[in-house]
Amino acid sequence: MTQVLTQEQELLQGTVREFSQGDVLTVASKIDSDSKVPDELSRKLPELGLYGIVIPSQYGGAGADFTSLLLTVEELSKVSGTIGARIAFHGIVCGALNGSTNDSLKSSILPKLAGGTLSAFSIDPKSTISYEKSGDELILEGSSEFVLNADAAGVFLFLARSKDGRSVIVCLEKERAGDKIEIGEPKRMMGLRGSGTSKVSLHDVRVTESSLLFPAPETPSAVQRFQTVGRLAVSAQSLGIAQAALSEEIKYANERSQFNTKIGRFYAVQDFIASDEISIDTARTATYDVASKPLNDESAGRRSAVAKIAASNAAVQTARHSIRVHGGYGFIRDYPVERYLRDARATQIYLESNEALKAKIAEDLLSR
Secondary structure (H helix, E strand, O other): OOOOOOHHHHHHHHHHHHHHHHHHHHHHHHHHHHOOOOHHHHHHHHHOOOOOOOOOHHHOOOOOOHHHHHHHHHHHHOOOHHHHHHHHHHHHHHHHHHOOOOHHHHHHHHHHHHHOOOEEEEOOOOOOOEEEEEOOEEEEEEEEEEEOOOOOOOEEEEEEEOOOOOEEEEEEEHHHHHHHEEEOOOOOOOOOOOOOOEEEEEEEEEEEHHHEOOOHHHHHHHHHHHHHHHHHHHHHHHHHHHHHHHHHHHHHHHHOEEOOEEHHHOHHHHHHHHHHHHHHHHHHHHHHHHHOOOOOOOOHHHHHHHHHHHHHHHHHHHHHHHHHHHHHHHHOOOOOHHHHHHHHHHHOOOOOOHHHHHHHHHHHHHOO
């Protein structure tokens, strides 16, 4: 870490690390092979307080800061990218609700999220979710194709658009929506298996303005903050995967011998390891530097995009190098490095692809 952690952050980091290396590590491979998080682990996550990290204590949470959430996501992702993603995206929903101007909604939903109800969200500009006003009601229709946590979530946040171009962020409880919210079968993905990524469709869902996080005029700025926070969460996940891949790379280089010499003595292997450490450290500095400053700063969006690109690229690069160092063993599931690469690849394409983020970075710089 380039910044000094508080005592509370260090304690949380140590607790999550111990939990990850114990409870999560024993089922990480099974999560990947079964494409499902075991029920026992799903129960332990909120019991440890991981569902309420950024939720204020008055609503049953820990009241920790956003950096604490990123530290948690990074530690979990060192063992399982899927579990890192689950807590990351749940935490983003919690943070968005906590920042809402709708106090009654916060009082109603946040205690449930802290207590064990999983959440999911979609702010995908490609989704077809729209709304029409009918008296005091908003009628929601449409679908979003890739919603992480959707298979097990009880609370959803959706970005919905009207015909006149206005947008709102709507909070829905699955139990209340009933059969008007349809959750598809989880996608059979290459990586992040068990993340419960599914298509979610809304059919004539009727809500009032009491379900909105913000008034419509405030929604665009809220979405920008949502995107900034999301990029940093993916960055933290990427850093965890990258660090795990590097650890395996170093471990194997110190164990494997060729020509009576440990392969870690070969320049090509040393170049891989050094390059990966440089990439990870650079990305970590960028990520936590942005997180430590106000996220509504006008440069936060661009700098979060830089961090997300750097971290996800570092994860893919390190996982590829780790596989090459492992040789043929890197392609079999007896070692976790092939899983790291599959999980890392996902971080380059969601929530926003790195290519799309590069275009946004360039546009921001060129417009000055």
